[in-house]
Amino acid sequence: MSKILMCTSEVAPFAKSGGLGDVLGALPQALSKLGHDVRVVLPKYGCIPQEFREEMEFLFFIYIPLGWRRKYCGVFRLVRDGVTYYFIDNEYYFGDPYLYKWNDLERFAFYDKACLEILRHLDFKPDILHCHDWQAGMVPVLLNAYFVRDEFYQGIKTVFTIHNLRYQGVYSMDIVADFFSLDQSFFTEDKLEFHGCANLLKGGIVYSDYVTTVSPTYAEEIKTPEGGERLNGLLSARDQSLFGIINGIDTDVYNPKSDQYIFENFDLRNLVNKKKENKMRFQEQLGLPVDGEKAMIGIVSRLVDQKGFDIIAEAMGQLMEMDIQLVVLGTGESKYEELFRQNAWFHPDKVSANITFSNELAHKIYAGADLFLMPSMFEPCGLSQMIAMAYGTIPIVRETGGLKDSVQPFNEFTGEGNGFSFGAYSAYEMLQVIRLALRFFSEKETWVPLMKRAMKMDFSWKNSAQQYSQMYKQLLG
Numbered sequence: 001m002s003k004i005l006m007c008t009s010e011v012a013p014f015a016k017s018g019g020l021g022d023v024l025g026a027l028p029q030a031l032s033k034l035g036h037d038v039r040v041v042l043p044k045y046g047c048i049p050q051e052f053r054e055e056m057e058f059l060f061f062i063y064i065p066l067g068w069r070r071k072y073c074g075v076f077r078l079v080r081d082g083v084t085y086y087f088i089d090n091e092y093y094f095g096d097p098y099l100y101k102w103n104d105l106e107r108f109a110f111y112d113k114a115c116l117e118i119l120r121h122l123d124f125k126p127d128i129l130h131c132h133d134w135q136a137g138m139v140p141v142l143l144n145a146y147f148v149r150d151e152f153y154q155g156i157k158t159v160f161t162i163h164n165l166r167y168q169g170v171y172s173m174d175i176v177a178d179f180f181s182l183d184q185s186f187f188t189e190d191k192l193e194f195h196g197c198a199n200l201l202k203g204g205i206v207y208s209d210y211v212t213t214v215s216p217t218y219a220e221e222i223k224t225p226e227g228g229e230r231l232n233g234l235l236s237a238r239d240q241s242l243f244g245i246i247n248g249i250d251t252d253v254y255n256p257k258s259d260q261y262i263f264e265n266f267d268l269r270n271l272v273n274k275k276k277e278n279k280m281r282f283q284e285q286l287g288l289p290v291d292g293e294k295a296m297i298g299i300v301s302r303l304v305d306q307k308g309f310d311i312i313a314e315a316m317g318q319l320m321e322m323d324i325q326l327v328v329l330g331t332g333e334s335k336y337e338e339l340f341r342q343n344a345w346f347h348p349d350k351v352s353a354n355i356t357f358s359n360e361l362a363h364k365i366y367a368g369a370d371l372f373l374m375p376s377m378f379e380p381c382g383l384s385q386m387i388a389m390a391y392g393t394i395p396i397v398r399e400t401g402g403l404k405d406s407v408q409p410f411n412e413f414t415g416e417g418n419g420f421s422f423g424a425y426s427a428y429e430m431l432q433v434i435r436l437a438l439r440f441f442s443e444k445e446t447w448v449p450l451m452k453r454a455m456k457m458d459f460s461w462k463n464s465a466q467q468y469s470q471m472y473k474q475l476l477g
Helices: 019-033 104-117 138-145 173-180 200-207 216-221 232-237 271-286 309-319 334-346 359-368 384-390 401-406 427-441 444-455 461-476
Strands: 003-007 037-043 057-066 069-080 083-089 128-132 157-162 197-199 210-213 242-244 295-300 324-329 351-354 371-374 394-398 420-422
Touching (some): 003 019, 019 037, 019 461, 057 104, 069 104, 104 138, 128 138, 128 461, 138 173, 157 200, 157 461, 200 232, 210 461, 216 242, 271 359, 295 427, 309 334, 309 427, 324 359, 359 384, 371 384, 371 427, 384 394, 384 401, 384 444, 420 427
Parallel strands (some): 003 037, 128 157, 210 242, 295 324, 295 371, 324 351
Antiparallel strands (some): 069 083
């Protein structure tokens, strides 16, 4: 089995802002269970909970060259669930609670160099450096530029995972050259140069042995002009070493049988009654009319265009004419926050607008809602649709990225499928499929088997980890 070092800017439960943290919180453990020696290196942010800080063991400190600067780098270790975590300590860069800030280029230049510099002091030589998103994109570049001259680093393979191609880490070439100590030969069109700037994510794609992304459909979409975010030509050229492996969900955290946040735990045997009870008690908590037969549509999301809120806004008037309750949880663009606040004011019996983030409320929505709406413009993988299904909540999604890979449209004639989907990015198509779903919701002989089929789907990390394991094996020959 392989020795793998994961380089990432966030890991749950230590520090996370979104899906990247969730993935890195679960994938290393799933790989460890398959027998790999998996270690993870991340910044020691000020937001890491005290309980984890108290478990950390200080190992050593070194100084990291950053252009003309020399910066202190402490290394702490914590072992959890079979995985060793290394924390890069520098109070100036990571001491406050924020994961991302105005000086991210300098912070992650320091982090990327540290990922490589600390290796020779750890008594651990990985077979594979597995780097995630633009914040770790320069690790393969630096390995190739400097470290591979050192015998210790020779033979180390690299994998780079794109979690969302839209976020690329684009900066001026001069400042990138300074912080990473790179000469002009690295800033050509076939390397880091990107429309007159330097692109750190592109560096990860160019210099890694293998490139992966978080669903098979997204791997195809990013090779097109529409989905490629101006890197489609490069990604097409890397087609033979580009893999799409869908993410999983943490089935210990998202398990209706043991979930501590929901009103009533349930499984397949008592799904119908217990799910209705969760909905009614949730309606009561939210101040909505308590009605077990009313269709509740849940949304847990960042309120931004990418997640489809422009077409939701366009459809809002017609949604309010339907016999539904809409429960929204999230924050984002002020125009969408205000959209839901206003509709909750005008339709208090139909809309509950929770403009915040609450893990507890999210779990209650997954357990209590009948339908889960996720009409994303693009969605590399998406986890919420999988979580919803684990609770017997039926997703309505647009056919893009991981949504298309995980949601099979319900076929009333064969009884196959686990949700509802639409193709064109339009309010009209979304409304049509919502109406279709509501029609089947009223037919219990159809709806109950559909709920059970969704709950039986296996979205655990086990399947994904086996695909990563196979890819590692192929890379190492």
